[in-house]
Amino acid sequence: MSTTSPVPAAVLEGVTRTFDAVTALDDVSLTLEEGQLVGMLGPNGAGKSTLLSLVSGLRRPTRGTVRLFGRDPRDAASRILLGTTPQETGLPGTLKVREVVDFVGAHYPSPLPTGELIEMFGLTDLASRQTGGLSGGQKRRLAVALAIVGRPRIVLLDEPTTGLDVDARRVLWEAVRGYQASGACVVVTSHYLEEIEALAQRVVVIDGGRVLADDDLPTILARVGARHVRLTLADPADETRLRGLDGVVDVTIADGRTSVLTTDSDAVVRAIVRGDVDFTGLEVRGASLEEAFLAMTGPTGTTANGALR
Numbered sequence: 001m002s003t004t005s006p007v008p009a010a011v012l013e014g015v016t017r018t019f020d021a022v023t024a025l026d027d028v029s030l031t032l033e034e035g036q037l038v039g040m041l042g043p044n045g046a047g048k049s050t051l052l053s054l055v056s057g058l059r060r061p062t063r064g065t066v067r068l069f070g071r072d073p074r075d076a077a078s079r080i081l082l083g084t085t086p087q088e089t090g091l092p093g094t095l096k097v098r099e100v101v102d103f104v105g106a107h108y109p110s111p112l113p114t115g116e117l118i119e120m121f122g123l124t125d126l127a128s129r130q131t132g133g134l135s136g137g138q139k140r141r142l143a144v145a146l147a148i149v150g151r152p153r154i155v156l157l158d159e160p161t162t163g164l165d166v167d168a169r170r171v172l173w174e175a176v177r178g179y180q181a182s183g184a185c186v187v188v189t190s191h192y193l194e195e196i197e198a199l200a201q202r203v204v205v206i207d208g209g210r211v212l213a214d215d216d217l218p219t220i221l222a223r224v225g226a227r228h229v230r231l232t233l234a235d236p237a238d239e240t241r242l243r244g245l246d247g248v249v250d251v252t253i254a255d256g257r258t259s260v261l262t263t264d265s266d267a268v269v270r271a272i273v274r275g276d277v278d279f280t281g282l283e284v285r286g287a288s289l290e291e292a293f294l295a296m297t298g299p300t301g302t303t304a305n306g307a308l309r
């Protein structure tokens with residue numbers, strides 16, 4: 001693995017981007033270094049694509065600054081170090097896979113060898129196929145291969161595995177990891193925790209145009225380990241005692257069932273039992289990613305020792 005470059009691959013400082021009344025990004029500051037595999041996680045409309053479009057120079061920020069290798073992302077000198085694949089892919093349908101890779105590679109001073117690249121992405125058997133005859137998943141793999149053909153030092157992949165089956169997704173993850181191991185910065189956006197878990201070393205969680213969390217993968221996974229503890233309370237007044245527990249983010253009641261969203265379900269269950277709360281029908285289940293986001297911003301640590309008040 002190469003050492004980190006003294007100039008970061010990309011730097012965003014106080015970046016806001018609005019579209020009329022919509023604030024797609026809201027005062028975001030972020031530094032992306034070479035050698036990092038960064039997962040950008042967030043629900044629909046979080047601002048992920050907008051962030052990538054600013055880094056790649058497709059859009060300008062409304063406020064703040066974006067630098068790509070220390071320069072304006074619109075400068076040709078910085079863009080030559082960048083590889084991207086858009087969410088929707090347009091490939092010339094009559095060209096063969098090998099021809100497209102050769103063609104795009106020819107625009108760069110030192111492209112990856114075509115045979116090596118199509119092998120990395122599991123496309124060797126399709127090298128002589130016209131791209132118009134590829135399946136959606138095969139096109140997607142080719143698009144990601146094209147993003148790295150020029151040996152970019154930063155690669156932005158917006159939802160690269162959308163539409164891929166499990167095997168194709170693994171091939172793509174493997175290829176992306178292999179490329180990043182050469183020392184590049186790779187940024188992958190996804191809605192899926194599983195994808196981020198498989199790929200990323202650093203995770204940036206974004207929602208509502210803001211960075212909610214930016215940390216290494218184990219730390220983020222611990223934070224998004226939110227769960228629901230569901231139960232029917234014999235005395236509904238016990239709900240207020242549940243709210244005061246350490247790690248509890250939210251308590252909701254529907255159809256007589258109380259649902260406690262918590263970052264520490266074990267502690268909640270222990271406290272309920274120790275506190276002699278009368279209940280029936282206890283269930284513990286994983287929270288959705290959106291609930292996990294809430295867990296990241298919700299109040300935690302308000303009560304010591306997980307004791308019931």
Ligand SMILES: Nc1ncnc2c1ncn2[C@@H]1O[C@H](COP(=O)(O)OP(=O)(O)OP(=O)(O)O)[C@@H](O)[C@H]1O
Pocket residue numbers: 019022023024042043044045046047048049050051191
């Ligand atoms: N060209 C545009 N015109 C108007 N609004 C836009 C435009 N591009 C993005 N937005 C809005 O900005 C917000 C952020 O969108 P963005 O596409 O960056 O989110 P995202 O996290 O990439 O979502 P997805 O996961 O669905 O791709 C959304 O509210 C979106 O509707």
